[in-house]
Amino acid sequence: MTIVDWTVVLAYIVWIVADGLRRSKGTDKVEGYFLANRSLPWWAVGLSVMATQMSAVTLVGTTAQAYSTGLRFIQFYFGLPLAMIILSMTVVPFFHRARVYTAYEYLERRFDVRTRSLASFLFLMGRAFSLGVTLAAPAVVISAILGWRLPVTVFVICIPMILYTSIGGVQAVAWTDVKQMFIIVGGMSAAVIVLALGIPKDVGLMQAMSLAGATGRLQAIDFRFDLRETYTFWSGLVGGLFLMLSYFGCDQSQVQRYLTARSVDEGRRSLLLSAYVKIPLQLLVLGTGVLVFVYYLFQPPPMLFNHEYDARVAAGPHAAAYAGLERQFQTEVAARREAASRNDRDAFLASDARVQDIRAHAVGIVKDTTGDARYTDVNYVFPTFITTHMPIGLVGLMIAAIFSAAMSASAGELNALATATVIDFYRRHFVKEATDRHYLNVSKVATMLWGLFSCVVAIYAANQGSLIEVVNRYGSFFYGSLLGVFILAIMTRRASAAGAFWGLIAGMTVVLVVAFTTPVAFLWHNLIGAVVVVVVGLAISSFSR
Amino acid sequence: MQPPDDADRPGSSTTYLGVIAVEAVVILLLWWLGRSFS
Numbered sequence: 001m002t003i004v005d006w007t008v009v010l011a012y013i014v015w016i017v018a019d020g021l022r023r024s025k026g027t028d029k030v031e032g033y034f035l036a037n038r039s040l041p042w043w044a045v046g047l048s049v050m051a052t053q054m055s056a057v058t059l060v061g062t063t064a065q066a067y068s069t070g071l072r073f074i075q076f077y078f079g080l081p082l083a084m085i086i087l088s089m090t091v092v093p094f095f096h097r098a099r100v101y102t103a104y105e106y107l108e109r110r111f112d113v114r115t116r117s118l119a120s121f122l123f124l125m126g127r128a129f130s131l132g133v134t135l136a137a138p139a140v141v142i143s144a145i146l147g148w149r150l151p152v153t154v155f156v157i158c159i160p161m162i163l164y165t166s167i168g169g170v171q172a173v174a175w176t177d178v179k180q181m182f183i184i185v186g187g188m189s190a191a192v193i194v195l196a197l198g199i200p201k202d203v204g205l206m207q208a209m210s211l212a213g214a215t216g217r218l219q220a221i222d223f224r225f226d227l228r229e230t231y232t233f234w235s236g237l238v239g240g241l242f243l244m245l246s247y248f249g250c251d252q253s254q255v256q257r258y259l260t261a262r263s264v265d266e267g268r269r270s271l272l273l274s275a276y277v278k279i280p281l282q283l284l285v286l287g288t289g290v291l292v293f294v295y296y297l298f299q300p301p302p303m304l305f306n307h308e309y310d311a312r313v314a315a316g317p318h319a320a321a322y323a324g325l326e327r328q329f330q331t332e333v334a335a336r337r338e339a340a341s342r343n344d345r346d347a348f349l350a351s352d353a354r355v356q357d358i359r360a361h362a363v364g365i366v367k368d369t370t371g372d373a374r375y376t377d378v379n380y381v382f383p384t385f386i387t388t389h390m391p392i393g394l395v396g397l398m399i400a401a402i403f404s405a406a407m408s409a410s411a412g413e414l415n416a417l418a419t420a421t422v423i424d425f426y427r428r429h430f431v432k433e434a435t436d437r438h439y440l441n442v443s444k445v446a447t448m449l450w451g452l453f454s455c456v457v458a459i460y461a462a463n464q465g466s467l468i469e470v471v472n473r474y475g476s477f478f479y480g481s482l483l484g485v486f487i488l489a490i491m492t493r494r495a496s497a498a499g500a501f502w503g504l505i506a507g508m509t510v511v512l513v514v515a516f517t518t519p520v521a522f523l524w525h526n527l528i529g530a531v532v533v534v535v536v537g538l539a540i541s542s543f544s545r
Numbered sequence: 546m547q548p549p550d551d552a553d554r555p556g557s558s559t560t561y562l563g564v565i566a567v568e569a570v571v572i573l574l575l576w577w578l579g580r581s582f583s
């Protein structure tokens with residue numbers, strides 16, 4: 001990184017914090033702080049919705065996924081546009097009319113306080129830990145690439161974000177999200193242009209695509225109906241539909257975004273913006289990953305992109321074998337480049353398979369030498385490309401884009417955590433009668449405390465691979481079940497408070513059993529959870545009448 | 546008293562059909578891409 005790039009990154013951080021603080025006007029009341037006085041235009045809300053969902057994991061992890069397996073992850077989003085239509089017709093007008101701060105507040109009006117508190121508690125636990133993971137995953141990669149210590153990276157992301165979120169409230173979150181979305185899209189578009197220009201002229205884009213296609217990386221759609229496959233057309237369309245209904249309809253970090261819209265129609269339009277733009281945007285990210293693969297067919301790639309343990313491997317017992325692999329790798333990469341330039345499909349595929357074998361062997365040596373069974377390489381591919389092949393200035397823009405993604409996803413979640421804490425617990429259970437100023441101050445303190453908590457989780461989670469997996473799976477344990485409770489609340493008149501509460505418990509229990517005892521892919525857990533809650537909830541409701 | 550709003554209208558069906566049409570076109574394009582470059 002040059003001084004120009006560092007200046008770009010620094011300018012970004014200063015600009016975002018200053019803009020966030022400027023937005024604190026009009027947030028001198030709780031409604032302004034949490035809901036922007038329900039005054040935001042649809043496009044700002046819509047971009048904020050997408051920014052909250054687009055984390056740095058999306059930029060680093062999704063490009064890595066496309067680099068190694070191609071476009072098939074896009075199927076995960078096939079349920080999203082349909083979910084947005086359903087939510088626009090149901091939940092958006094419903095919550096708007098109910099004048100609630102949190103989605104869970106409505107559950108008390110419809111059922112009872114214990115269902116509200118349980119739902120809000122599940123949200124708080126899931127989001128608080130997943131926020132830490134959202135920060136940890138990119139922080140690990142950024143630390144390795146920039147040579148920073150992990151806590152330094154975490155605090156460089158967190159401190160500015162906590163500052164503008166706690167002082168400026170949801171207005172700061174929304175308006176900084178808008179700017180961060182432009183930085184992310186601008187940065188990714190710049191990366192695509194640099195990657196496309198890196199393809200030799202005598203090869204051309206069509207031949208490059210044909211090479212990517214030969215390795216299966218352009219096979220986006222899989223129409224097989226197999227419950228064990230994570231990403232198929234059907235798991236994305238049906239399982240993904242229920243996941244997106246739960247996420248956008250019952251998760252406070254998303255519900256709060258469209259509660260800030262100035263009318264029902266503006267709230268609807270904000271969701272429909274995602275319905276139109278989310279899949280193309282995700283294709284931009286995945287396509288970048290595929291282009292990185294093509295780029296490194298013609299530009300010399302390192303054998304491994306993650307250099308964390310280079311020194312230890314060089315001094316370890318397998319150093320000679322590793323050096324031998326390195327030589328084999330250089331020879332094989334040259335053979336692959338030659339075959340790719342000739343467009344000799346069979347020779348290219350055979351050579352590419354040997355390159356992948358050598359890489360897998362090298363990863364095995366690193367793991368053997370260091371004892372780090374969680375060592376991964378693929379997540380470092382895109383950041384390595386950025387820091388070694390992007391032009392001066394654009395490196396800074398891309399690092400700013402990764403920081404933007406980390407901050408925009410975290411800020412919305414932080415704001416939602418504070419809202420649920422203050423509205424669903426503090427004001428509901430502990431201090432019921434106090435001034436608006438008191439609740440506003442408590443809200444700011446809650447935002448800061450959740451922010452610091454997420455920093456601690458991020459630093460701790462970075463060294464706990466198994467914890468990251470547990471946290472990621474935790475969401476799928478309760479998302480579908482929460483959706484089931486909201487279906488009972490909004491769609492039926494027969495459901496009773498006891499039915500909703502015990503239905504929620506039953507739904508989560510069944511999903512837990514299915515997750516640990518069957519190979520059913522996680523996207524289907526959302527459908528299973530929702531159906532169990534509705535069926536059990538209605539059954540208990542008819543007995544308890 | 547809340548001001549009257551558009552909460553009781555289900556939204557524009559043309560817009561919803563537009564969303565479905567765009568998604569269908571994107572899925573078809575992706576399917577074609579996979580078949581053409583396999």
